[in-house]
Amino acid sequence: MSPALRDTDRHGSASADKAALRAELRAARAAMVPGDRRKQSEALAHAVTEHLGGGAAPGRMPGGARPVVTAYLGIDPEPDTTLILEALYRRGFDVVLPICEPAYRMSWTSWSPGVALQRSVRAPVAEPVGPRRAFDQLADVRLILVPALGVDLSGQRVGQGGGYYDRFLAHHPLAASNAVPRLGVVYRSEVLPAGAVPAEPHDQPLTGVLTADGLHRFEGGTEPV
Numbered sequence: 001m002s003p004a005l006r007d008t009d010r011h012g013s014a015s016a017d018k019a020a021l022r023a024e025l026r027a028a029r030a031a032m033v034p035g036d037r038r039k040q041s042e043a044l045a046h047a048v049t050e051h052l053g054g055g056a057a058p059g060r061m062p063g064g065a066r067p068v069v070t071a072y073l074g075i076d077p078e079p080d081t082t083l084i085l086e087a088l089y090r091r092g093f094d095v096v097l098p099i100c101e102p103a104y105r106m107s108w109t110s111w112s113p114g115v116a117l118q119r120s121v122r123a124p125v126a127e128p129v130g131p132r133r134a135f136d137q138l139a140d141v142r143l144i145l146v147p148a149l150g151v152d153l154s155g156q157r158v159g160q161g162g163g164y165y166d167r168f169l170a171h172h173p174l175a176a177s178n179a180v181p182r183l184g185v186v187y188r189s190e191v192l193p194a195g196a197v198p199a200e201p202h203d204q205p206l207t208g209v210l211t212a213d214g215l216h217r218f219e220g221g222t223e224p225v
């Protein structure tokens with residue numbers, strides 16, 4: 001059954017349903033033709049650039065600090081976010097990527113083109129080498145890009161299953177408030193009808209989703225950046 005047609009109410013608990021949906025989405029993503037993944041990743045970077053507008057670089061904080069975007073480095077078969085990171089960096093943002101810490105917490109390290117990367121000891125992802133900051137130490141966060149396997153149109157997300165992003169958003173009032181847009185980044189087919197992702201009490205909804213077709217903002221979402 002396609003994830004979009006799944007009936008989440010018919011059987012099992014929300015978390016069991018979510019695990020099944022996660023497995024389906026993983027399989028579907030892995031089955032995508034590499035050329036399609038690449039094309040959509042390129043279009044996604046375009047969508048981010050367009051969404052940010054072609055105008056002036058973002059204003060700096062007093063003292064010259066760059067405004068921050070929290071992003072992530074997509075690992076195949078995730079959308080390749082390298083072009084997004086480059087576009088944001090060129091635009092003048094401090095692009096910070098998550099570091100997996102104990103107890104499913106994350107700290108943040110700045111990314112720039114060519115920065116040294118190392119494999120995380122806790123998850124199959126690459127992390128930049130450099131000073132780590134807690135989220136509260138990031139001065140001026142304008143946008144939070146969130147990895148996902150699927151996002152439904154009510155803003156519910158299914159991720160890799162660690163709970164890293166739910167914990168992060170739950171513990172940081174600024175991140176969880178609608179003051180900062182929280183945008184999922186997925187392939188087109190991974191945007192699902194409202195209700196397709198079973199909601200659990202700890203889930204932190206997104207304010208919008210980015211795909212190769214552009215930004216879709218959810219009801220009540222914030223004006224991004």
Ligand SMILES: Nc1nc2c(c(=O)[nH]1)N(C=O)[C@@H](CNc1ccc(C(=O)N[C@@H](CCC(=O)O)C(=O)O)cc1)CN2
Binds near residue numbers: 073074123159160
């Ligand atoms: N690129 C990227 N970075 C990220 C995340 C992410 O989803 N994507 N995370 C988001 O939280 C955190 C890392 N969490 C992750 C947890 C598990 C897997 C993963 O792919 N795990 C196994 C699947 C294990 C299973 O089958 O249960 C795998 O490699 O197949 C990836 C990231 C922080 N950094």
Ligand SMILES: Nc1ncnc2c1ncn2[C@@H]1O[C@H](COP(=O)(O)OP(=O)(O)OP(=O)(O)O)[C@@H](O)[C@H]1O
Binds near residue numbers: 147157158165
């Ligand atoms: N705020 C929280 N406090 C404690 N446990 C949490 C919290 N948020 C999520 N969890 C736990 O983390 C586990 C994974 O959650 P979930 O399935 O929602 O992950 P996910 O959003 O897919 O993963 P990720 O954010 O890493 O991509 C669940 O067992 C859940 O109970």
